[in-house]
Amino acid sequence: MFHRFMRRHDTTDIVMWLIGFGLLAAVIYGSFVTLSSGKYDASVWLDFTIFGLAQGSVYALIALGYTLVYGILFMINFAHGEVFTGGVFTAYFVAIALENSGFIERHWVLSLLILMAVAMTVSVLVAVVLERIAYRPLRGAPRLVPLITAIGASFFLQYTYRGIYGSGIKTYPDFPALDGKLNMFGREWPILTVQALVIVVAALMMIFLYWYVQKTKAGKAMRAVAEDKEAAALMGIDVDRVIVNTFALGGSMAGVAGILYALLFKQVNAFMGFIPGIKAFTAAVLGGIGNVPGAMLGGLFLGIVESLGPSLILDGLGIPSPYQLKDAIAFTLLVLVLIFRPSGIMGERLSEKKA
């Protein structure tokens, strides 16, 4: 029986499955130990989950940019993290001006809208210019070429931001209205106001995007181009324009994500887009790259895993200062998805059946 088993699965397969089961066992054991030790109570877990949802919605918004572009060009735009940085970093200077004039304290909603508009505009601009000068000339080149270009563009943008805006870490101004727990309908809710705002704004953006892609003429043209560029051109669709639209849409999501990120984490610098960018890419892969609802789910899932994982799993395994390892959890997840389910949670096959 063993021989028959060996014949059907080669050694790498078996090693992979052993690693998989080992990790699964570690996850279950770690969680069990942590939970039975009673180190954290329910309200702490709730806080972790809500924080995870909040950062996950930021990942999800960025992930949409990866997935939209991939859906149309089959290319990973590794400079998308820098599209995100461009918006939020530029808006920082506007934010400082608004704070100094006392405008943030008097009209915080309006200030927030101004910042988002600025960040969106800059991110859209960066994304569109990137497409025009770095990617469009390479249309039709082998797939590796635009990928390498994207990595180059990513570095180019990082150092451009550093050159223009300086190399230091800058702290975003505080929104006093968003301090503390959410007070609404005459009671206090167990969620920070800023987190609630991030989740709600991200959800609105995602609903808008879903509506745009599914229901508007431009969104339908986007899906048509994603499927068959030549047939789309034969229907009178200007394929290049749809591609620019796609980059712009991804850029606008990244712009909003930047402001939400600044609300949560307060700090900006020229290289800030790199890690969230790679994590959002992970989220997009997790959900099935090219799949819009997949990117949303993948982002939320990654945010929650990253927030709960260290205390839930690593703490129980006796690892000191587990929170330092949250990025390791995110990227382990990426590797696992690539090995065991490359098509992601809502991968290609399912989306075709459902679509």
Added chain:
Amino acid sequence: MTLLKLDNIHTYYGNIHALKGISITVDEGEIVTLIGANGAGKSTTLKTISGLLYPRQGKVYLNDEVLTKHAAHEIVKMGVIHVPEGRRVFARLTVMENLEMGAFTRKDKGGIQQDLDRVFELFPRLKERRSQVAGTLSGGEQQMLAMGRALMSNPRILLLDEPSMGLAPVLVDLIFDTIRELNEQGMTILLVEQNALLALDVANRGYVLETGVIALAGDAKELANDPQVKEVYLGGA
């Protein structure tokens, strides 16, 4: 009156000289067919007209406008629509969304609605399946959708590439009946077909393509009776 005119077209795929000086005309209200063996340049001719390929030499005219050098999506706006070989419907879009994409260049809501009614009248099956995803349609239904989608652009001329390909005989008859019906309603059609017998039966005139040049041209009935055409393309019947 001549609607479409190809004047000495030379088209290349890289270094391969695919069309070597093709000149054809299609008059308003006609069905003209291009027949010929695989690789003779039939599809290449259609792609050159619709702007997917640029000729290295020669020009394509629609009335007096020059189509050549316009991008494919602009040529659609000028009134030429190309139903490509293999149907190429958007498999993940619904039937309705596919038809909407056919009307992509148009803004006249009333006209679009009228054409939609016309397409549904022509192909009642599409109406039944309008909210279904196109990838789940049968081959025949996909061909109907491809033609319906093209008609949604309200074209002046319809370029059809191998509409009978891979279809059961009953469906082939249905598609060809539709071609006839469209023509009776005034649609000008340029038809590329492997099945020369069917094509010459429905067409007014025909051109026989052989490795990138026009070998024969003439009245469809005469071509169908030409001994050479009979021998080579009609299976000696």
